[in-house]
Amino acid sequence: KAGFLGGKNKRMFELMDGFLKNDPVSLQKDILHHVEYTVARSRFSFDDFEAYQALSHSVRDRLIERWHDTQQHFKKKDPKRLYFLSLEFLMGRSLSNSVINLGIKDQCAEALSQLGFEYEVLVEQEGDAALGNGGLARLSACQMDSLATLDFPAWGYGLRYQYGLFRQIIIDGFQHEQPDYWLNFGNPWEIERVHVSYPVKFYGTVEEEIVNGKKCKVWIPGETVEAVAYDNPIPGYGTRNTINLRLWAAKPSEGHDIESYNTGDYINAIVNRQKAEIISNVLYPDDRSYQGKELRLKQQYFFVSASLQDIIRRFKDVHDNIDEFPDKVALQLNDTHPSISVVELMRVLLDEEHLSWKKAWNIVKKVFTFTSHTVLPEALEKVPVDLIESVLPRHLQIIYDINFAFMEELKKKIGQDYVRMSRMSIVEEGAVKNIRVANLSVVCSHTVNGVSKAHSKLLETRVFTDFYELWPEKFQYKTNGVTQRRWIVVSNPSLCALISKWLKTESWIRNVDLLTSLRDHASNPNLQHEWNMVKKINKMRLAEYIETMSGVKVSLDAMFDVQIKRIHEYKRQFLNILGVIHRYDCIKNMEESDRKKVVPRVCIIGGKAPPGYEIAKKIIKLCHAVAEIINNDNDVGDLLKLIFIPDYNVSVAELVIPGSDLSQHISTAGHEASGTGSMKFLMNGCLLLATADGSTNEIIEEIGAENMFIFGAKINEVPTLREKKSAIKAPLQFARVVRMVRDGHFGFKDYFKSLCDTVENGKDFYLLGSDFTSYLEAQAEADKAYVDKEKWSKMSILCTAGSGRFSSDRTIEDYAEETWGIQPCKLPS
Ligand code: KOT
Incomplete structure (x- = not known):
């Protein structure tokens, strides 16, 4: 408490003259100071990781100042x-997020570049x-x-x-x-x-x-x-x-x-x-x-x-x-x-x-x-x-x-x-x-x-x-909601700049409802053109990542179709893979001339299976086994690729989401409490292929079912379907693709048996069979929409424009008022 004693207090203010400054030169001084005294490397020789550490400590100093003031303010009020x-x-x-929230990204980038470092490279050093x-x-x-x-x-x-x-x-x-x-x-x-x-x-x-x-x-x-x-x-x-x-x-x-x-x-x-x-x-x-x-x-x-x-x-x-x-x-x-x-x-x-x-x-x-x-x-x-x-x-x-x-x-x-x-x-x-x-x-x-x-x-x-x-x-x-700071501003800087340009303001970063005015420009060819360029840049980044990680080269013209989330039977990654097998089977069996009409796809799946969850682990193996066959089949070429992205985490999501065209949220209705991945994709202008589960119904309310691909049984239909399912025969197409897995078309016949058993012989608790036909129809709709570039761009813009309701800012305001009974307590600036 010594700091608050009259005379001493004054002396301290004199010594610590105001806050740390955020101009590039001040930042450079701080970075070099931390290189020398915190990281204990010579300021004449340090590598990217050490530069990341020094930059982080410089940013952290700024956080600590604000942290102290905030806590003191709360205490007083x-x-x-x-x-x-x-x-x-x-x-x-934390680095990328803190730098954005402190509003010092450009200054940091400039400070670093004069020291011979690249901001984007340093950000990647952080685990x-x-x-x-x-x-x-x-x-x-x-x-x-x-x-x-x-x-x-x-x-x-x-x-x-x-x-x-x-x-x-x-x-x-x-x-x-x-x-x-x-x-x-x-x-x-x-x-x-x-x-x-x-x-x-x-x-x-x-x-x-x-x-x-x-x-x-x-x-x-x-x-x-x-x-x-x-x-x-x-x-x-x-x-x-x-x-x-x-x-x-x-x-x-x-x-x-x-x-x-x-x-x-x-x-x-x-x-x-x-x-x-x-x-x-x-x-x-x-x-x-x-x-x-x-x-x-x-x-x-x-x-x-x-x-x-x-x-x-x-x-x-x-x-x-x-x-x-x-x-x-x-x-x-x-x-x-x-x-x-x-x-x-x-x-x-x-x-x-x-x-x-x-x-x-x-x-x-x-x-x-x-x-x-x-x-x-x-x-x-x-x-x-x-x-x-x-x-x-x-x-x-x-x-x-x-x-x-x-x-x-x-x-x-x-x-x-x-x-x-x-x-x-x-x-x-x-x-x-x-x-x-x-x-x-x-x-x-x-x-x-x-x-x-x-x-x-x-x-x-x-x-x-x-x-x-x-x-x-x-x-x-x-x-639920997600923060647009991390999911647009940090992870998709090109989209962020484009939105601010068209809205003529950056205020949407704090007030995401402003995004709705993008609706007025959704059909504007100039916006559509710029919008598609941004998507292309992000797809390039993602394609490079895929190639380094899996060795598979993917075409940027293909639709990037993504399902990333924890692996669980109710989330139905198995349904996705069976859909991919069906697509593969169709391509294989069609006339050469018809193949030209196929909309090329890169199907991307990522997620961790709980260590003790056998069936989830088998789904991951199946994805790899199917990918092995499809990705190496010359009949198929760029028409279809299947990629598994390993070690899915927040940083991987930041890379994958901006580069996706379509994303899948296909849980059996009544099982996903909300699902927040869909909201991150929506903000980034990705179209959703989804069941009417969890948050999807509210997304439909905001952007309209005509701008999404909705399929499958509804929540209230699921219990009855479950009761009846042993009496209903699964569609032939479904039986055929499951049979391909069972018969060892992708190898590992014995290993996949128990996985196939979960969806056949009257079991199929998660109703993959009964949703399969409408799933394929929704996929066909997505193909059709993708070919019509103008229509797709418009739908994509409308997704971002309608995502405001799914900001965690709105969620928190609702909790504050209706649940917690708390009021803002803002530090004077
Ligand atoms: C885990 C163990 C017990 C109870 C609940 C969970 C749980 C639920 N872990 N993650 N969730 C997900 O929470 C999200 C945020 O609300 C939802 O969007 C999602 O649907 C849940 O599966």
């Missing part, structure tokens, strides 16, 4: 704050921060960008995994997983806060004590681990506001295993200390099936406990009355993964603040909001009671108490309907007793929302029906 709790954040690269799996995690990252840009007083909290999402390598067409030790080369974007650390307790017993004449529970832990904070500044665009993403790392606590030291077992005591760090070691790959793993529960509680201690400390710095907590704090649960926090807050209020149950419960139910990101029943988290009892004994007691109170309330409302009560209970009875984390989250939150209109409806009618009937007012919908 004391607004209600949002704390976004998520076990996953998929941030990708991805992949502390998350897919959609949910990338959504958190986009939402952090919007929270900062819109000046909301928000913080993110998560875990600082040492190993991020596994790297995918492909050997002979098979996926192998490699560890992602992303911190190997240091991480300039984080600030270690050795003094911000909290003890987190595990195991042990619960005892009773008398405090102030009242009986109180005391948890005597069996193990204590220290949580240390690492701060990651998140800059807003066009504002000085810079918010914080605080990630926790596990470290041994001082008192750890004192017993062993006392008994002289020094070596073992040290070894045991290291074990504490395991908690934040590795991100769990998402396979959407919960197995009740002890380490996973410990990760969840570890980050939640540290975050709540931090949040309560910050609150108490300024407030004496804990009753005001809900006026100052909103706690957002990103799916059920952080939901143990509702129990932890109860525990702190009861056992440490000594509030009555009623008072504590009143606070808890006013602060939490819960967003669900799935409809798959197997993805709903359940934790065995035995496991909680051992790891968090006091929490189990509190869960039982919450459930008891809830059951009593329920009985009053619905009478003695025990069947319904047992469905709604937080405790699942059975051979293995489980805690239903989703039920706990619904009971303890004041709002529950899905991530698209369709998904929210399904939550109300299928997943949480009983709860919806009980508390309809709790349920909301919040359509």
Whole structure:
């Protein structure tokens, strides 16, 4: 606090004369300074990676200035704050994003070029921060960008995994997983806060004590681990506001295993200390099936406990009355993964603040909001009671108490309907007793929302029906969005410049609704021409990448047709591959003269399969096996290519999306909660071939079905189709392509048998067979549209023009107003 003492304060201002400057010469000085003193290389000799490090540190200095000012401002204004709790954040690269948000890209590029470096090359030196799996995690990252840009007083909290999402390598067409030790080369974007650390307790017993004449529970832990904070500044665009993403790392606590030291077992005591760090070691790959793993529960509680201690400390710095907590704090649960926090807050209020149950419960139910990101029943988290009892004994007691109170309330409302009560209970009875984390989250939150209109409806009618009937007012919908800063400005600079030129303003970068005025020019041949040039540049970049990576040369005249996302049966990459086989089969069987009429395609698939998900891995192998045959068939040539892009991640997406003509979002209707990939493609003027699932229906509302290729069963038709499917014969074309795989046309006959079995003999749970004909029709429509260049360009422009609704800025504004009750708190400029 010394800095705030009168006279000293003045002296400090004199010494640190204003903010760091952003002109190229000042940037050069800073870069060279960091080369010499941070990277410790000679300023006369450093390579691209070292230049990247020095540039990053220079940018980070600027972030830190803003970060300090923002935090100070928040403290002074004391607004209600949002704390976004998520076990996953998929941030990708920071340099390119920070430079854009700080508005210093041109200056950096100029500074570097005079030093003999190229900005674009340095950006490529950075590895991805992949502390998350897919959609949910990338959504958190986009939402952090919007929270900062819109000046909301928000913080993110998560875990600082040492190993991020596994790297995918492909050997002979098979996926192998490699560890992602992303911190190997240091991480300039984080600030270690050795003094911000909290003890987190595990195991042990619960005892009773008398405090102030009242009986109180005391948890005597069996193990204590220290949580240390690492701060990651998140800059807003066009504002000085810079918010914080605080990630926790596990470290041994001082008192750890004192017993062993006392008994002289020094070596073992040290070894045991290291074990504490395991908690934040590795991100769990998402396979959407919960197995009740002890380490996973410990990760969840570890980050939640540290975050709540931090949040309560910050609150108490300024407030004496804990009753005001809900006026100052909103706690957002990103799916059920952080939901143990509702129990932890109860525990702190009861056992440490000594509030009555009623008072504590009143606070808890006013602060939490819960967003669900799935409809798959197997993805709903359940934790065995035995496991909680051992790891968090006091929490189990509190869960039982919450459930008891809830059951009593329920009985009053619905009478003695025990069947319904047992469905709604937080405790699942059975051979293995489980805690239903989703039920706990619904009971303890004041709002529950899905991530698209369709998904929210399904939550109300299928997943949480009983709860919806009980508390309809709790349920909301919040359509997901993505940030146009990363998905246009950073990743597609040519399109960004073109849009600004035609709109005669850059304001759309903060106010994406302005894109709608592109509609007025959609038929303008000049815009269409420039639009197509931009697409061509991006296709060239992508084609070069494909060639370096796979050795396959692709034609720029071909339609680039892309499906990139995690591999899962419900996302139906298998349907895509079967469609490619069908296309191949048609080309092979047609007259030479007819081949001239075929619209050439480059079909691109990318994505990681969860390590234990056999069928998903087989889909990847099938893609490679089919590609091997097609790409080497001289009859086919440039008419059809199939490419698998390995190790799909945020940076790869930044390259692939701008270079795509068509993108596929073809999940079985009713399975994709939202899908945010489609929004990134839409912004970049790619046409969508999609089922009416998740966010697609809302995209249809915005840009019109006539500008998309929609196919397949609707959400409400799926259950009936499933019932009837054993009676319905799959179309002949479908049977034929599956037979080609079964018969070994692409090799590996035995290996693919179980994959083929998933779609035949009355199984086909994800309805590939029944959607196949309409899928092919939609594909034919896309071919037809592609040939008509004017029509295609117009549709493409209309996609970008209609993408405004799918900005995370809009999503965050909706949450701020309808869910969290927070207001912007902007730093004066
Ligand atoms: C993972 C495990 C359990 C529950 C949910 C998930 C999950 C859901 N992980 N990612 N998601 C995706 O979240 C996105 C953002 O809301 C959605 O767009 C997408 O449909 C989900 O699959």
